[in-house]
Amino acid sequence: MAVGLAVVLIDLPYDIMGVKMLWWTWHDTDPNIYDRHYWVPWTSYYFHAAFAAGFTFLFHGTRRLLSSTHKFQADNFIIELVCSLVTGMFGMALGVLQFLPLYHPLHDNFKIHTEVCVLIFLGAYALLVWAADRNPSKEARPSGKRGWFDVLCLIPLVHYAFFFLLSIYGQPEKMKSTGLHEPIGDCSAISPVYTAFGQVLSKRTFLCASDFDEQYFNFECLNEVPPNASDWYTVCGTPFPNHVEYMIVVGAECIMGLFIYFNMLYRGGAQPGPPKITLKSKSKGKRE
Template sequence: MAVVNMDKHNLPLFGVELENIHFDGVFDWLISVKPIDTFWNAQPTYIIVQIIFTIGALSTLIHAFRNGGRWPYLWLGTILHGLVVEAICYIHPDVDNFWHSQTPIIFLGRRLPLHIIFLYPCFIYQASAAVNKLKLPWWAEPVAVGATVVLIDMPYDITCVKFVHWSWHDTDPNIEDRHYWVPWNSYYFHCTFATSFTFWFHYIHYLYKPSNKKWQSSGIRVEIMSMLIASLLGAPGGILMFLPIYHPLHDIAGIHSEVTFFTLFSIVLLIVWSGDRIKTLNSIDEGVNDGTLFTKLLVFSLIMHYSVFLLIVIFGKPENEISIGLHEPTGPCNVTVQLHTALGMILHKRKYLCVDDYDEDYFDFSCAPSGPPKGIANWYTICGKPFKNRSEYITVIGTICVVATLYFYNTHHNKKDLQCNNCIKKHQ
């Protein structure tokens, strides 16, 4: 039984079940702004995470304008890329399989929280700034960015699902294989989509101005073109990277998604390692001219990111978190719908969440006044569940934090690279 503070029973719409939401005009559908205290009372950890992503987005924005060149376009490109990806997920029924909890500022029919827009520069921009200092060849850099994004994403995914910051579709075959209730395909998605976006962002620039350096601006027309194309093609390119590994192995051979992810990630790490091994003097042509202060700004943002998720699993109480809003629609258990894969195969999933037979052990309905929703409902209340083994979560998130600390320290304070630059100067 979830432990609920008495004041939470006074939350607006607590326990209310709605089949559909009615919007007061287009503007009400586009954006909703509500007092923050309501959400703090329902999900305090969720508000903390939103603050962290807001700070992270601001930090990367300052870093981008400090460096100039193509960096501001990269920052804006990640925002546009995120909007494209999120919009596709909400519009296309084959990938509409997750629901964010409500936030003080939320867009697109109560589906897109503001901090999710900020998530993309916090992931992709941070990863790009770190990987840039590795001086990898062009063919290794995009996948290195993708791998780094996964490292940033993992504590966020694992922690926030447990604290019901969002929920997943229960029977979608593409996300049925989980890691601490996080679909393995979530990591696959972050890796491939970030890889695709990074590739297009640099490739279009090179196509128009092959003589310019990677971060040297080639004029507003070229930069806007590369930014827009990367934003639009990042998602299709990421989807294409599911074709050679995931869909044949999972959909045809019936192999667990964990295997497909680690197959992809092994290839990614091999590419990055190979690129690092053949590093030449010509690859050391430019760095991030950010200065100590602005490097520290990025690092400080990363420290906050990892520290918050570690502190949440150490001290947080998921059983006190209540998510009131849009979730997977509940309804009859025997109704199924078709799901089309990128290979043209047809899979099936339940159309509704079956409240009597669902396998999502990170939430229940124990705090709701009348229990599970009755009949078809899109808007209802779900309740977080306590840790079965808090120590395990602390160990997992703590280990990720240690790995991230060593990785980002060595990328942002690359003494080997400084020594190499000194060697070049001595021989000039």
């Protein structure tokens, strides 16, 4: 769950600035991504936390159950293969299962805004992580020494610095994105959306070029709107509705992310090294 929260911290500025700079677009009326946070679906954060936590749980859990040597390396090839296959096949399923007890009942049945579901979910993660951190395992603080500034510390530094500078100097109104987008078509066509609990929701089958609610793009830089049946076309960026607000929001997320990663990677202790492999020699006995 700590990994899930850490992944959301990495994703926040990327998602907000990515959609604003037209690195991708979202389908307009899909009920599962309709509720937005700066035009990012709230379910994106739920997704990243749940799937990262599920993957990590199986990645480390299978090794702890089947192996005894090292956190990242099993005792032998067969055990490593089993751990990898289990993680690869069931990591996504474990992420999907985390949508069932909270998101789908509240959102689909009671029409509660996705923001509420996501904040409850992330809050539960944070409380469980905090409770676990109050009683750490012995191997969690092996030396009491601080870590060294290395490439693991450099990655979040570069990541957050890039997106903070992008929020300051980026010009989304000059962006054009030509590529595969939601197909344009009949504004009255409706398609069913089936949920995990069997409910049938609905969405527009196509993007209605004359009536859509995606304020991060439009067609104003084009001579004419793409015709119906188009799925490969150009969309135009829009200016920041409040540039200072974007700078504050993205900047605060970057500072918070840097603070947390600094404490995890630098102040949390040295990173564990690879396991020592003992080789047997007939003439010299054992050597490491």
